[in-house]
Amino acid sequence: MPKTNLEVSLIGIPDNLLDIIYTACRTCYSADGAVEIINNITDDNEKKLALIRRVISSGHYSTIEHIQLTFAINNISRAATHQLVRHRHMSFSQKSQRYVREKGEFDFIVPPAIEANKELYKKFEQHMKDTADLYQEFLQNGIKGEDARSILPNATTSSMVASLNLRELIHLANLRLCTRAQLEIRMVVKKMCALVEEREPWLAEHLVPKCERLGYCDEDNSCGRMKKKNG
Ligand SMILES: Cc1cc2nc3c(=O)[nH]c(=O)nc-3n(C[C@H](O)[C@H](O)[C@H](O)COP(=O)(O)OP(=O)(O)OC[C@H]3O[C@@H](n4cnc5c(N)ncnc54)[C@H](O)[C@@H]3O)c2cc1C
DSSP states (O other): OOBOOOEEEEEEOOTTHHHHHHHHHHHHHOSSOHHHHHHTOOSOHHHHHHHHHHHHHTTOGGGGTTOEEEEEEEEEEHHHHHHHTTOTTOEEEEOOTTTSOOOSSOOBOOOHHHHTOHHHHHHHHHHHHHHHHHHHHHHHTTOOHHHHGGGOOTTBEEEEEEEEEHHHHHHHHHHHSSTTSOHHHHHHHHHHHHHHHHHOGGGGGTSSOHHHHHSSBOOSSOOSSSOBTTO
16 A cells, blocks of 8 residues: 655745845834835845844744745645644645545555554554545546545645745744644644755744743643743
């Protein structure tokens, strides 16, 4: 039976990311207009970063909402895409289970905890096979893909293009890099953040689980990495 590996690609990030944020920051505090600021922008990235860091740490997050990032994601489970689409400031285009009919045995994601247990993994595989057979039987009997899909499991792989602004990426990282988030979405968001950090290393300090940002853990069931909020 097929098993798949997560693929994440950063397909959109502004080349002049620092210039955009710096201009947004300076526009708030300068007598010059935004056009003059961008037209006369300094080449000194450290100077830009010093201001940007100050502005972000004061919570002026509108300045980073101008940075739009786009990712292509393959081999992610429907369970994880459902978690991603809960983020309301993100935009998505996702492979349709209405218009795309799975061919033969569909691809699915195996949670490592199940894969590690030989007995349960066997049952998992059998369940996927039985589901694939029934799905094909439905299609062969004229049931439309949009109805046949109702038996496809959460583990079925999907593919999507996902876009979000930098403020939302930081929020996404804060929530989904926390060990309370499920492993798969943690892996997806980790890859998204790593790709952005490759281009913009200064963002590493922001693309962290929320405990690092807060300085404490606000979860009921803490992983113990940080002290609890009230303890
Ligand atoms: C570990 C974990 C477990 C979870 N478990 C469950 C669960 O059991 N059941 C469940 O249903 N969900 C669950 N969720 C999903 C969670 O409740 C949120 O829907 C999801 O994380 C999106 O977060 P958000 O609303 O902060 O972010 P986004 O939708 O990305 O929004 C970002 C921020 O914008 C603001 N915002 C957005 N929309 C509004 C609005 N309408 N009104 C006011 N402010 C707004 C908020 O400040 C919000 O934090 C879980 C999430 C995590 C990380």
